[in-house]
Amino acid sequence: MTLPAFLLAALGEIAGCFAVWHVVRLGGSPWWLLAGLASLGAFAYALTFVEAEAAGRAFAAYGGIYILSSLAWMWTVEGVRPDRWDATGAALCLAGAAVIVFGPRG
Numbered sequence: 001m002t003l004p005a006f007l008l009a010a011l012g013e014i015a016g017c018f019a020v021w022h023v024v025r026l027g028g029s030p031w032w033l034l035a036g037l038a039s040l041g042a043f044a045y046a047l048t049f050v051e052a053e054a055a056g057r058a059f060a061a062y063g064g065i066y067i068l069s070s071l072a073w074m075w076t077v078e079g080v081r082p083d084r085w086d087a088t089g090a091a092l093c094l095a096g097a098a099v100i101v102f103g104p105r106g
Contacts, residue, residue, distance in 0.1 A: 001049055001050075001051060002049075002050050002051050002052075002101075003065075004049075005046050005047065005049035005050045006046075006047075006050065006061075006062050006065040007065065007069070008042070008043075008046040009042075009043045009044075009046035009047045009050075009062060009065075009066075010043075010062075010065050010066050010069035010070075011039075011042075011043075011069065012039045012040060012041075012042035012043030012044075012046060013039070013040065013043040013066065014066075014069060014070055014073045015035075015036070015039040016036040016037070016038075016039035016040035016043060017036070017040075018036075018073070018077070019032040019033060019035050019036025019039065020032075020033065020036050023036075047059065047062065050062070057100060060097075060100050061097045061100040061101045062097075063093060063096075063097060064090075064093040064094040064095075064096060064097025064098070065094075065097065067089070067090050067093045067094075068090045068093070068094060071086050071087075071090055074086075
């Protein structure tokens, strides 16, 4: 359940933030902010389904997924292809997230 929750959270967070970006930076209609608010609510709710003993650990591990998802958004929605530095940074972040999720506890 963790990976789908992370992916849903990433979509909600990125869409919500993009809605604000669209209004402030691109001059879009303020109605976008309502959709953005709903998306950010979905983001927060989705993270409650992550299987973790501490919220902070779930949020930290989510960071790697968020970064990768942001680059996917940049490519698919904004039409800007990630470069090798984007890919390298995302790989490093995913490695860090994996350490947080799979590191031995106890």
